[in-house]
Amino acid sequence: MTARPHRPGQRPAPTPRPAERVVLLDVEIARQLSLSLADTRALLRVGSIPARRVGGVWTTTQARLSAWVDALPSADPADPAGLDDADDGGQDA
Template sequence: MQRPAVSLPTQPPTVAPDAPRRIVRLSDNRAVYSVREVARLLSLSLGSTYALVREGEIPARKLGGRWVIPKKRFHTWLDECTEPATDPEGWA
């Protein structure tokens, strides 16, 4: 038995201008990041980022039922994490 031919569209579907987007845009006028934004900035999974937030590794505050990460504290923390480590054994 032969299957019927399926016609494929020749052009990609258009998206309405008011359609919701899945792109996270990091706005400079907000004081905090969401956990999802920090996960993207660090290239981590959302679950791993939540774990680091709950453990206190990433500086965050719980407001109501939502975790927020203050931008200034996050970038200070990140700068401290990325400083070159000094090796007392001379391995560096």
């Protein structure tokens, strides 16, 4: 089977782009979140990071991980430690 030549008035078929990784493994999740693998797996186990276990390995999709990261609350620039007063149990130090 031979490819048909390009006909005038028709656009040529798009050149396929290299495949992007759609499914991420736990190691790739850790790398993207700049976390250790142990910390990432702990967050995966408690359900903090959206993922599933497939054959004993945690996996998620790039789209799902990106949506989760985008939905995280922004850090307060006035609180460089990333802590707010509500976490101290209502007690002043």
